[in-house]
Amino acid sequence: MTAIATIPRSALILGLAGVIPFAWGALTVISGDLAGWGLRALGPRFIGPYVQLFYGAVILSFMSGVLWGFATKVEGERAAVGYGLSTLPALWAFFMTGGGPTSAGLSLIFGFLGLLVLDWQFWRWGLAPAWWMQLRVLLTALVVICLGVGVFL
Template sequence: MLQIPRSALILGLAGVIPFAWGALTLVSDPLASWGTGALGPRFVGPYVQLFYGSVILSFMSGVLWGFATKAQGGQAATGYALSVIPALWAFFMTGGGPVSAGMNLIFGFLGLLILDWQFWRWGLAPAWWMRLRGLLTALVVASLAVGVIL
């Protein structure tokens, strides 16, 4: 089955909303003002993108850990070791200001895509996994790029 299950696609796309919202509030002063007033300054611009991006990289570490539980022996050990990289990357690489943190999140999500591919190649992820992860990664990286460029 190569078609992405509807629920996974909808929830995955919903998970992109904070990244897209952050980008929109960077390019639209009226949205940024409304968001700051209604939601608070932490939920607009790069702030929402950077915090949420760290959370999602950590979440994806858990997803990869779950995939590693399907493996045996050395492959399982390798899978467990690889699965912690996104969370550690988020922890160590998202300081130093919004531009460098945004760039490091972009690199983190691109690196995660490589890990996704490896787990998929090993047969530990669903057949449709790379279709979903490619789409979501492209949207996340594009959103984060707005924060880095502006």
């Protein structure tokens, strides 16, 4: 059995589906033809780094909610710390994604890497499922690679 087999199938499929907008954005950066089609069919907000930036801010905010949910499993000081830490990804997205596509893309890369540290901490505290880090490392790697295309190409 591989490590990935321990991740529930639905979580893995939905997690990978969540990477699609990042991958689409990267593909439309790489392929002018695909970008042209996307521009005509979907509009400028849904191609290139723009779809990545908007969606990335949404996902960091979503992940704040996931971490908040993990924090509800404990009480007292650990809960207060968990609730506080859980707000960081959404606040990062809100404050750090302005200033143009390159700056915002770099901020999202750092935001997702920081989120991975928070994921690890919540997992280490036993608040996340046992398979959580296997899923989060995979998804974070894919997201960072896709965002890197938008930033560096």
